[in-house]
Amino acid sequence: MQGNGASGSHPTALVGFMLILGVAVAVFGVIYYRRGSARFAAAGSWVQTQATIIASTITTHTQMVNDMLQTSYRAKVSYRYQAAGAEREGARPFLCARTDWNSEKEANAWLAANPAGATVPVWFDPANPTDSALVLNKPSLLAAIVLTTVGVGVTILAIYLFAKM
Known part of the structure; x- marks a missing residue:
């Protein structure tokens, strides 16, 4: 029992x-x-300025999916910008959704557009100038679904x- x-x-x-x-x-x-x-809606009031890329790389992530090896590529970046009278550093490439590419070609195109030393646009929150992103993207509806x-x-x-x- x-x-x-x-x-x-x-x-x-x-x-x-x-x-x-x-x-x-x-x-x-x-x-x-x-x-x-x-967050995306609030970023409508963010300010755009210029940033200098300190370092940028693409990291590779490999995993087994349905008995097949699948590789994705993810941007990693650090940059400096001026905001609220001070020099700031940021590391966020995308505002809401992390972007992974399945194509090495697409990842390398992003990397070529954002090499170390390049001057690129950056967006920052004027109420919190340390909060910044290079691209103001929406959250992934597909991921949420x-x-x-x-x-x-x-x-x-x-x-x-x-x-x-």
Whole structure:
């Protein structure tokens, strides 16, 4: 009898974990998009100035996806700019959504346009001059939809499994 009670608690704990995880992922997807959208809207009042690129590189990220090796490329940058009477340093290439390229050619095109020593436009928040970005992009709606859909799907599956117990 004790064996049945102990083994019965594991599926319940697993379903409970799935329920919590599903809700958390769904809520995160919504919050991610709402915060990013609010940040993008607030950036409408940001000020543009010029920055000097200190260093820029492309980092490579390789992972297995469906038994295939997949490589993505991500920009990494540091730059200096003048804001609110002081010299500032920034490291954010994109305002809301991190941009990864699947094409090395696209990544290298970005790198060629942003080499060390280049003068490029930068946007900064006049209320917080240390907050800056080279590109004012929107949050990824696709990422928010995927996160929310996966979270809702896991939540529904957990509820279904719990009802079957």
